[in-house]
Amino acid sequence: MLPSTFLTGPLRIILVGILGIGGFLTLFVMYYQSAPSQICPPQPALPRHYSKPPENNSLSKKQPEPDKPIMLLWFWPENRRFDFRDCTTFFNIDGCQLTDDRSLYNKADGVLIFHKSIKHDLSNLPQSPRPPFQKWIWYHVESPTNTIRIPGLENLFNLTLSYREDADIPVRWRLTARKGQGEDFVLPKKDKLVCWIVSNNNPATGTAVRDNYYTELVKHIKVDVYGKAFARFLRYEDYFSTLSSCKFYLSFENSVHRDYITEKLNGPLAAGTVPVVLGPPRQNYEDFVPGDSFIHVNDFPNAKALAEFLLKLDKDDEAYLRYFQWRRNLFAQQHLIQLSQEFIQSICYACDHIGKHKEYRVVHNIYKWYFG
Ligand SMILES: *[C@@H]1O[C@H](CO)[C@@H](O)[C@H](O)[C@H]1NC(C)=O
Ligand SMILES: *[C@@H]1O[C@H](CO)[C@@H](O)[C@H](O)[C@H]1NC(C)=O
Numbered sequence: 245m246l247p248s249t250f251l252t253g254p255l256r257i258i259l260v261g262i263l264g265i266g267g268f269l270t271l272f273v274m275y276y277q278s279a280p281s282q283i284c285p286p287q288p289a290l291p292r293h294y295s296k297p298p299e300n301n302s303l304s305k306k307q308p309e310p311d312k313p314i315m316l317l318w319f320w321p322e323n324r325r326f327d328f329r330d331c332t333t334f335f336n337i338d339g340c341q342l343t344d345d346r347s348l349y350n351k352a353d354g355v356l357i358f359h360k361s362i363k364h365d366l367s368n369l370p371q372s373p374r375p376p377f378q379k380w381i382w383y384h385v386e387s388p389t390n391t392i393r394i395p396g397l398e399n400l401f402n403l404t405l406s407y408r409e410d411a412d413i414p415v416r417w418r419l420t421a422r423k424g425q426g427e428d429f430v431l432p433k434k435d436k437l438v439c440w441i442v443s444n445n446n447p448a449t450g451t452a453v454r455d456n457y458y459t460e461l462v463k464h465i466k467v468d469v470y471g472k473a474f475a476r477f478l479r480y481e482d483y484f485s486t487l488s489s490c491k492f493y494l495s496f497e498n499s500v501h502r503d504y505i506t507e508k509l510n511g512p513l514a515a516g517t518v519p520v521v522l523g524p525p526r527q528n529y530e531d532f533v534p535g536d537s538f539i540h541v542n543d544f545p546n547a548k549a550l551a552e553f554l555l556k557l558d559k560d561d562e563a564y565l566r567y568f569q570w571r572r573n574l575f576a577q578q579h580l581i582q583l584s585q586e587f588i589q590s591i592c593y594a595c596d597h598i599g600k601h602k603e604y605r606v607v608h609n610i611y612k613w614y615f616g
Contacts, residue, residue, distance in 0.1 A: 313353035315340045315598045318370065319361035321383070321587040331592035334580065339599025342591070350375055354598035356405070356591065359384035362394050369400075381405050381594055382607065385415065385587075388615050389450035389499035401607040405594055406614075408503045409531070412605070413597045415590045417510040419533055419574040429571045432488035432516045436468045437558060439490035439517075441483070443472035450499030454522050457496070457547055464551030467494070483581050487515035491564070492539070492554055497523040505532060513537060513576035518567045520550070534570040 328342040340354070349355070349370055357380055362369060374380070379402035384391065387407075405413040440458065445451055461467065468490065470478045478486060487493055493512035497504055502524050509529070512519040519538045521529060526540040544550040557564045580588055607613070 312339065312341045313598050314348055314351055315342050315354040315356060315595050316346065316348055316352035317342065317344045317356050317591060318346070319358045319368075320344065321358045321361070321591075324584050324586055326584060326588050330585075330588050331595055334588060335592045335596075337592045337596045337599075340595040342595050346370075352378055354379050354381055354403075354594065356381045356383050356594050357401075359391070359394070360386070362397075364394055366394070366396050379403055379598070379605070381413070381598075382610055383590065383594070384614075385590055387450070387497075387499045387501045387504045389501070391614065393611055397610050399606065399608055401610060402605050403597070404607060404610070404613070405590060407506065408614075413590075413593050414503075415593050416505070416532070417507055417577065417579045417589075419513070419570075419576050422573055422575050425572070429516070429568050431565065431568070434489060434491050436490040438465055438467045438492045438494065438520070438554060439470070439487065440467055440494040440496070441470040441478060441486070442474070442496070444498055445473035453500060454494075454496035454498065457522055457541060458494070460547035461494075461551055464548050465554055480582050483511070484515045484578055487512055487517050490517050491558060492520050493517045495519040495521045495523075495538070497521075500524060502528055503531075505529060507579045507581075509533065509538070510576060510579050511581075514578045516568070518564070520554070534574070537567060537570045539567075 331337040331342065343352075349372060352375075355370060355378060357369065359382060380400060381403045382397070382401040383405045385405075385407055403412040405411060405415060407416055408414060438461075445455060447455070458467070470476050470486065490512075493515075495508040495512060497506060497508060500523055505521075505523055505528070509519050509521060509532075513533065520541065521538050522541045523529070526535070526542060529535075529538060529540065539550075539553070541547075541550055544553060580586075
């Protein structure tokens with residue numbers, strides 16, 4: 245039994261008052277002692293019984309954000325959940341109210357629908373009528389090789405989110421222009437020649453081309469390999485430093501498609517390593533990064549010739565350093581590498597788009613667009 249149930253009259257009021265003021269002061273002091281850092285989103289660091297807000301404290305209630313469009317994440321992609329505040333933390337994106345609460349469907353301005361989660365009979369898509377202002381976003385970041393054609397998706401979506409540049413919401417890690425002179429680049433210490441981190445070697449996903457190329461290449465040059473495919477796991481915190489310690493990195497995409505140039509390219513650029521790319525033609529890479537920032541396997545008649553070129557560059561510091569000249573004017577940002585973070589960027593970009601665009605649009609034939 246709580247004391248307050250048998251205390252009556254003025255004594256009760258005084259006691260409750262003291263308790264209330266004391267509680268408030270404790271909260272106040274603890275809040276300031278646990279001031280949130282820049283990196284972590286503010287988390288209530290208080291034990292549960294202290295952090296419980298008073299019952300009628302309008303300030304502590306979750307404020308509705310009436311001016312911000314609502315974006316409903318219909319499925320959590322591969323169940324990799326994250327805190328929606330990460331959009332502000334990592335991308336400075338705050339233009340929509342992100343939610344996974346399906347009861348907000350009727351109010352949602354955008355509904356983000358992850359292609360791989362859609363059931364073949366579409367039975368797990370929203371079933372209630374679509375409000376006229378609402379846009380459905382087709383969310384798919386795999387290449388056509390790794391895309392299952394679910395029937396019935398014609399005239400269903402309003403926007404596309406993809407790695408493709410001609411998507412309504414294109415997603416990739418981009419170089420950014422530096423204003424003014426960047427810092428002088430210091431080449432990281434190198435103790436390995438060629439490195440490759442690869443987790444997926446399932447031929448069903450289109451990896452045969454790169455696997456064959458690797459098999460040929462490794463006959464002529466040493467390659468340090470890491471990742472699930474080689475049962476040599478790398479910790480997240482060692483990813484960028486490992487890349488830095490290699491002169492070259494094999495940025496081999498799992499399948500070859502226009503614009504399908506992933507963070508496998510961004511990683512070495514951010515780490516100060518020369519990417520050796522296998523993917524769409526050189527011209528397509530040059531839509532995103534300078535032509536002298538990477539080596540393309542197609543520049544050589546075969547893997548042996550590529551290996552000879554890399555061995556020659558290894559002995560020619562001046563020629564090797566020319567691959568870093570782009571850094572004077574451009575900057576490569578380290579991308580998010582943890583598995584749990586895999587979908588943060590794309591979901592945040594969708595939020596940003598919904599916050600900025602109101603235009604009517606219909607995607608008639610998604611597969612005609614996607615598979616060409
Ligand atoms: C909560 O406070 C507001 C004003 O601050 C008041 O209008 C409302 O009636 C209060 N609700 C309860 C349940 O006491
Ligand atoms: C969204 O697309 C559907 C058909 O795909 C269309 O009926 C609807 O009017 C579109 N809405 C908006 C806001 O673009």
